[in-house]
Amino acid sequence: MAYATLDDLKGRLDWDLDADELRIAAGALEDASTLAAAYGRDWPETHAPRLVRTLVLKATSRYMANPNGYTQSRAGDETLAWSDAHGRDAGTVYFTAEEKRLLEGLAGTRPSLTSVIVSSWDSHIRPGVGGLVPVDYEGAPFPMFSDDRGPW
Structure with a gap:
């Protein structure tokens, strides 16, 4: 189950995906769709709100652009750095707090009084x-x- 296709994702990336990247992208789309269903609801693929597709593509393209979750990289002394801003989600497909809030709102599951x-x-x-x-x-x-x- 995926709320977006590889062709949709290719249109958002500014490079051509090789065979390994295509395989990784397919898995990332699946992961992002599963997370969208968990934070929102399990929408049918053909009837999911457009914003769900947009958020899945956004999370997947963020992951594809930086699969290891680096926040800093230097060529001189080979310095790499990760941030604690995303905690355990760094280097994985994830939704930001705002994206989670949007998914909850679409599903009608946002906590309320x-x-x-x-x-x-x-x-x-x-x-x-x-x-x-x-x-x-x-x-x-x-x-x-x-x-x-x-x-x-």
Whole structure:
């Protein structure tokens, strides 16, 4: 399963891929698609949002341009450096925090706040029975539901 094709990826890279790079690119597209499904949802390949395809291509082309995750390279004394900015993801296909947020938003899985009804044990919501508590501000009373024995 891949949300983008090798031809899509070739269009984003500024060099021609040799046989080994084609093999690596195919695996990277697969990895990026699997990550997109994990951070978002498992969209059908033919019906995935366009942004998913874009993010998969972006992560794959980032990996193909720098497969080892180098942040610094010098030719003089052969100095190579990696950054801790991406932690364990350096040198692998990864999505940035912003890309993960976009995938969660597309899937509707972004963490959010919600409200729930809280009631005491064995109490029942009964239509037509009081249970509204006045509030300190100008507004509608707050619902507090009660049992059969008393108003609260």
